[in-house]
Amino acid sequence: MRTSIKRPSIIIPRPTKASLARQSKIRNSILGASATTNTTNTLKPIQNEDIKSENDLSTIGVLKQQVRRASAITKNVAVFKRRRSVHKLAAIVSGSSLDNSTGDGETLKQVIVASLTENVKKMDLVEQPKTKYSMNSDNKENRASKRPTTLPANLLRKKPIPIPIQLLDKYAAEEITIDIIEQALTSDDLHIDEDDEPIDPTYAMDYVADIMNLLYSLEKRYPIQSTFLTSTSTTTLFPLTTMATMANGSASRPWKLTTKHRTTVVGWIIQLFYARFHLSQDAMHICIGLLDRFLQQCINSTTAGAGFVTQKNLQLIAVASFLIAAKVEETHHPPVDELVYVTDHTYTSDQVKKMEKKILHELRFELNRPTSLQFLRRFSFVSSAGDEQHAIGKFLIDMSLLNVSCIGLAPSLVAASATYIARYILNPNQPLTFDQCWPQELQSRSPYKTYESMSNGVKILAQFIDKCLAGTNSKECEILTKRYEHEQLSQASLFCMQQRTLIHKLATE
Missing domain, CATH: 1.10.472.10 (Cyclin-like)
Structure with missing residues (x-):
């Protein structure tokens, strides 16, 4: 059970005889003023009329202060505007001190409530403008409430509409001529005896005949030649004078991709697949196939340039090929940060992603070469x-x-x-x-x-x-x-x- 919370007690003072007499005078004056005088014009004669007692003066002063405070209330969100009708309550109460007639208490409540209700209806609630373009005019307030608010024309700036760039327009698929190498299976070939084990679905x-015929056609479509690799010994490519200048440091010898470089990189990829990440054999074969195709494309084509394949970029190309192959074959590929770690932070994750895009564009997004x-x-x-x-x-x-x-x-x-x-x-x-x-x-x-x-x-x-x-x-x-x-x-x-x-x-x- 929740413990009871002790609230501070409020002490209400007992009314004295003087206060009761003053309240009766106020009731009588209100009843007399409502019957004989017009409430709208009571404020002006009050200022010239003599006030006979100090108690009436204090009462009028307190009520006027309360009216001023209520009319000047300002909040963070809204501001209340005071009109002339706000003084009506002060006029009613001020005139009551001049009349000594008696009346009913319920009539006093009705008059006060009616005056308050009338004043509240005539008070305008104006929202604080959040922008300099908000509408503050009282004449346009009703029309603005009937229609949806819209921003001015100068705020409706024309933003550039994002147009999807069709990157694959120049990579349109070409028709493939499929040679019939393996004949389709007949019903007799698919017949299984009771003693035979069921074939794995x-x-x-x-569809196996159609699939194999397609694979035979795809391997002809994406051939790889070993001619893009140079021999291991590259000293014969440069004369002795060139070697001498290189020893003096005046010239740099161009780097060439050799068979030894390729064997070292492939061995490192095999170690990553089998020893480090324990991925499938299919992904490893796809990775090395992408690596060979990209190296051949860069060295033999004029678009990529043979100078792109350097000793510094070779491991980066291998890591990007690893990432593509893992995405193609595996359910979950290793994180890019993990691949950056295995390169001893030689490259950044952004460099790996950029190289991944480079490989895909150079290979025209064609990753279907069979293994x-x-x-x-x-x-x-x-x-x-x-x-x-x-x-x-x-x-x-x-x-x-x-x-x-x-x-x-x-x-x-x-x-x-x-x-x-x-x-x-x-x-x-x-x-x-x-x-x-x-x-x-x-x-x-x-x-x-x-x-x-x-x-x-x-x-x-x-x-x-x-x-x-x-x-x-x-x-x-x-x-x-x-x-x-x-x-x-x-x-x-x-x-x-x-x-x-x-x-x-x-x-x-």
Whole structure:
């Protein structure tokens, strides 16, 4: 229960005989004045009339002060204007002191209330003007209340209407010619026996042929050539005189992007995806694909300029590509501040965002180039591959990201070569023929019908894997080798090391 609050007591003084007599005189005078005189003209004769008692004088003075205070009330929001009718109450009460007649108390109340009501109606409530354009005139007050208030014409300044800039006008999509490589599935192909396991609906069996045909067309639309990278040794590009001037500090040697620079950056990206942020393999392949496409675009095109790709901007380009790939593939991408932190605060968040816009505009917002991982899943499904074959294929295509020679290969060829090598080394006891490593199902559902169509990719990938497993592998290769040593990935790297002789045989054929 809430405690009672003690309020201060109010002491009301008891009326004396003199005060009661004075009140009766006031009542009698009001009744007499209302019947004989006009209340509107009582104020003027009061000033010339003699006042007989000091009590009446004090009463009149108090009432006049109260009327002045009430008429001069000013608040922050509103100001009350006093008209001449305000003096009517003072005239009524002042005239009462001159009349000694008696009357009823209720009549006095009615007269006072009527006079107050009449005075309040005639008092104008004027709002304080908030701006110099507010309407203060009494004549326009009624008209303004009937219509909505509007600002003057000079306040209605014409603001520029934001016109949406259509940035994609010059990036209009072009028609893509889709070649029919994989035939659509028939009802017999979709028939499942009772003993067979149901097919995962994520494979989209009703549309898989159309999807694969589109992917084959897109990889032809966005080719990547390794010719934009220079060789590792760039000393032959500059004469000895130029080298001498550089040693004296009088000239600076232009920086060129080499294969070693690209391998170092790709190894750093792989470490970010697998060791730092633990993101998906799809996002990593998208990131490196965007990096290669943008570097090729900047070096070969005249719009971006080859001078844009410098040693200082290379890591910034890699971070921006990482951010785009994470937004495309992942549900939640790492914060930009976290990416700035992994660069040791070499760049700011604004620089990362600007580079992200630069990459998108140079690539015309076309991020649909397929990855080799997408084709690998399809080839593993068609060939009814087990976990070991698919894990070895994933290890091989991850290793191909570090190989500069694999940049110019189509993603489907890299996936086909990885599938071929994986099936070849899984049967070490008997050498397999082309039809056994690449069965009829894969031949009919891929553009690679013969060994000659895929021999180039198989040889390039096998040579690089053989070199990495020889013990002279770089730090970038060690990251992937340790990752695929786990049992969850079927120890794919250890198995490839055991079957290195077979890989060497494929590399030398």
